[in-house]
Amino acid sequence: MTVSYVLNDRSGKVGVETRERVNRVMKEMHYRPSAVARGLSRQRLNAIGVIFHVRASTKLVATPYFGDILGGILEMSMTREQSATLFTEMGDTETQRRLNIYCDGRCDGLIFVAPRDRANLVTSLRNLQVPHVFVSDNGDDPQTSYIDVDNVAAAKQAVDYLIGFGHTRIAHLCGDEAHSSAHRRREGYIEALHQAGIPIDDSLVLGGIYSSQSGHERTSTLLARGAQAPTAIFCSSDEIAIGALDAAHKLGFSIPGDISIIGFDDTSGADSAYPPLTTMRQPLHQIGSEAVEILLDMIDDGGLIGRKRILQAELIERSTVGPPPSAAVMARRESGPEVDN
Amino acid sequence: MTVSYVLNDRSGKVGVETRERVNRVMKEMHYRPSAVARGLSRQRLNAIGVIFHVRASTKLVATPYFGDILGGILEMSMTREQSATLFTEMGDTETQRRLNIYCDGRCDGLIFVAPRDRANLVTSLRNLQVPHVFVSDNGDDPQTSYIDVDNVAAAKQAVDYLIGFGHTRIAHLCGDEAHSSAHRRREGYIEALHQAGIPIDDSLVLGGIYSSQSGHERTSTLLARGAQAPTAIFCSSDEIAIGALDAAHKLGFSIPGDISIIGFDDTSGADSAYPPLTTMRQPLHQIGSEAVEILLDMIDDGGLIGRKRILQAELIERSTVGPPPSAAVMARRESGPEVDN
DNA sequence: GTGAAAGCGCTAACAA
DNA sequence: TTGTTAGCGCTTTCAC
Numbered sequence: 239m240t241v242s243y244v245l246n247d248r249s250g251k252v253g254v255e256t257r258e259r260v261n262r263v264m265k266e267m268h269y270r271p272s273a274v275a276r277g278l279s280r281q282r283l284n285a286i287g288v289i290f291h292v293r294a295s296t297k298l299v300a301t302p303y304f305g306d307i308l309g310g311i312l313e314m315s316m317t318r319e320q321s322a323t324l325f326t327e328m329g330d331t332e333t334q335r336r337l338n339i340y341c342d343g344r345c346d347g348l349i350f351v352a353p354r355d356r357a358n359l360v361t362s363l364r365n366l367q368v369p370h371v372f373v374s375d376n377g378d379d380p381q382t383s384y385i386d387v388d389n390v391a392a393a394k395q396a397v398d399y400l401i402g403f404g405h406t407r408i409a410h411l412c413g414d415e416a417h418s419s420a421h422r423r424r425e426g427y428i429e430a431l432h433q434a435g436i437p438i439d440d441s442l443v444l445g446g447i448y449s450s451q452s453g454h455e456r457t458s459t460l461l462a463r464g465a466q467a468p469t470a471i472f473c474s475s476d477e478i479a480i481g482a483l484d485a486a487h488k489l490g491f492s493i494p495g496d497i498s499i500i501g502f503d504d505t506s507g508a509d510s511a512y513p514p515l516t517t518m519r520q521p522l523h524q525i526g527s528e529a530v531e532i533l534l535d536m537i538d539d540g541g542l543i544g545r546k547r548i549l550q551a552e553l554i555e556r557s558t559v560g561p562p563p564s565a566a567v568m569a570r571r572e573s574g575p576e577v578d579n
Numbered sequence: 580m581t582v583s584y585v586l587n588d589r590s591g592k593v594g595v596e597t598r599e600r601v602n603r604v605m606k607e608m609h610y611r612p613s614a615v616a617r618g619l620s621r622q623r624l625n626a627i628g629v630i631f632h633v634r635a636s637t638k639l640v641a642t643p644y645f646g647d648i649l650g651g652i653l654e655m656s657m658t659r660e661q662s663a664t665l666f667t668e669m670g671d672t673e674t675q676r677r678l679n680i681y682c683d684g685r686c687d688g689l690i691f692v693a694p695r696d697r698a699n700l701v702t703s704l705r706n707l708q709v710p711h712v713f714v715s716d717n718g719d720d721p722q723t724s725y726i727d728v729d730n731v732a733a734a735k736q737a738v739d740y741l742i743g744f745g746h747t748r749i750a751h752l753c754g755d756e757a758h759s760s761a762h763r764r765r766e767g768y769i770e771a772l773h774q775a776g777i778p779i780d781d782s783l784v785l786g787g788i789y790s791s792q793s794g795h796e797r798t799s800t801l802l803a804r805g806a807q808a809p810t811a812i813f814c815s816s817d818e819i820a821i822g823a824l825d826a827a828h829k830l831g832f833s834i835p836g837d838i839s840i841i842g843f844d845d846t847s848g849a850d851s852a853y854p855p856l857t858t859m860r861q862p863l864h865q866i867g868s869e870a871v872e873i874l875l876d877m878i879d880d881g882g883l884i885g886r887k888r889i890l891q892a893e894l895i896e897r898s899t900v901g902p903p904p905s906a907a908v909m910a911r912r913e914s915g916p917e918v919d920n
Numbered sequence: 921g922t923g924a925a926a927g928c929g930c931t932a933a934c935a936a
Numbered sequence: 937t938t939g940t941t942a943g944c945g946c947t948t949t950c951a952c
Binding site for chain 2: 273277483
């Protein structure tokens with residue numbers, strides 16, 4: 239049957255009345271084309287795979303960071319007529335076996351969101367011949383694309399902002415070491431401090447993971463140090479910051495009066511935190527949608543040439559950053575006899 | 580080639596050394612089976628489709644409710660070796676066209692999460708012959724499955740809890756009318772009030788949607804009523820409650836001193852709200868994972884028989900509910916001369 | 921146990 | 937313009 243013209247929809251190549259007849263018959267038979275058969279024939283399913291690397295099964299995509307990116311991915315997928323299938327990686331073990339599943343033809347290309355242990359992944363992927371893009375920092379492989387925010391610049395800007403308020407004892411709650419973003423953000427933190435001539439105090443930079451609980455724990459220990467406690471905390475993610483906020487409240491600290499906190503991501507929920515969280519906004523939605531555009535471009539040219547894309551973060555000033563306590567007192571003193579509020 | 584034995588893995592039907600040889604050759608050739616070809620042949624792709632009904636493109640799956648359910652769906656999909664492909668519906672328009680895409684063979688079955696306008700969907704789905712389950716309340720069609728929490732019982736329990744504290748002026752911030760859950764929860768609210776002999780005050784039940792902004796707006800108008808303001812608010816979702824909390828703070832109300840607030844869902848984030856939100860917990864993760872189990876069962880028996888599943892919600896007591904202001908004053912009076920805090 | 925042959929529903933290259 | 941043919945990579949009879 240010339241019925242295949244329907245999909246190719248080559249107008250001018252088929253008689254008007256023949257088309258009518260075919261359409262009519264299709265209606266009568268409740269004909270619906272099979273995407274799978276077409277996929278087999280064309281070697282292209284119009285489907286992309288999205289792999290999230292998560293800590294625990296219970297948290298899967300529930301973390302706002304993933305949700306926001308996923309939103310961008312889905313939206314662009316729909317407008318480009320691609321379906322998106324989701325996978326979650328939970329450990330670094332047996333990723334090889336999983337890779338074979340992702341690449342068994344059900345996906346034309348892959349997006350890895352916040353992959354752990356990227357270097358290893360890249361070498362595995364190289365043999366698989368599957369177009370892929372990372373949402374994370376610089377891959378070195380020419381056949382892998384990536385898109386990310388400029389983490390070190392953003393982190394530096396956050397810390398500069400704190401410094402601008404007069405803070406000098408600034409703590410940093412790091413993210414999960416397995417994600418490159420954690421390293422980049424710490425670099426930015428150190429760079430800002432160096433540039434301002436503030437010595438790095440190793441007791442002020444605490445390792446951990448991207449979770450509110452981890453933020454809570456680390457903040458509690460930090461704040462228990464009394465006079466040694468920092469006056470400001472740069473958190474490597476909003477989730478960490480939310481935990482920090484919570485810990486500070488529980489310990490009776492007022493924010494930003496007693497301690498300033500700045501987050502990273504501007505994840506949905508940052509602005510309904512209490513107080514609304516000052517943070518570095520990542521264009522999460524845009525990252526997601528551009529990732530699929532990049533991937534689609536790669537698929538079209540056979541996945542041969544990788545693309546690189548770096549976006550800038552933006553400082554969102556809300557209510558969790560202010561001058562350090564002592565500076566505030568001084569400021570008040572200078573501005574005259576006001577009621578101590 | 581008898582190589583197809585690999586997938587069927589019928590031991591005993593193939594010689595040991597032949598198997599060895601085949602395996603070796605597969606390695607050498609970097610052979611990887613094509614899921615698409617197998618799917619075409621078997622008429623089963625081992626893939627399920629998940630359709631979310633969302634308000635706006637920007638919010639897509641970023642709402643915690645969806646994220647938590649999706650987590651359950653993905654986890655179970657992985658353990659059952661199914662891939663999950665995601666779709667988002669944004670309006671009720673052209674759902675028919677979209678349905679054809681969902682059902683073009685790339686999915687063996689469909690899960691609809693919080694569908695709008697379910698009745699219409701059901702009739703469309705009936706012709707399509709695709710196994711499907713709704714995460715929402717009672718479908719009537721024998722071929723459609725559903726799983727949901729017992730919304731009216733849960734809502735009633737929430738309001739009973741408020742009443743137990745002595746509240747009588749209890750407002751209800753409804754969810755989106757297009758979702759059946761909004762109706763069920765209002766029923767529960769009314770039932771609780773009736774049973775306690777409290778007359779329904781229509782000015783206290785406010786329509787809106789499931790968003791924090793909507794909760795914020797409605798709470799603001801409620802609280803502006805002065806002496807007419809309620810002493811407690813039952814919110815139809817945590818997102819609404821988060822907005823309500825925010826509005827109350829902005830208006831200088833303390834929680835739960837001046838006003839009690841209870842939410843619904845126990846979405847991740849409810850307990851890092853400030854103060855931590857008292858709410859009705861839906862087993863969101865479980866709902867997601869059971870939905871895929873139900874769907875898989877349906878697929879196995881040809882999608883002929885629908886299954887129904889109702890789960891119970893659980894009251895999570897945190898810090899946003901207390902006695903109404905006047906009662907609190909009385910309680911204090913009775914317990915002796917304490918410092919008014 | 922193993923191999924040959926037909927077919928899943930489509931596309932593509934060619935002939936008519 | 938239209939119909940024919942082969943084939944995408946697998947599964948599944950059914951002989952051998």
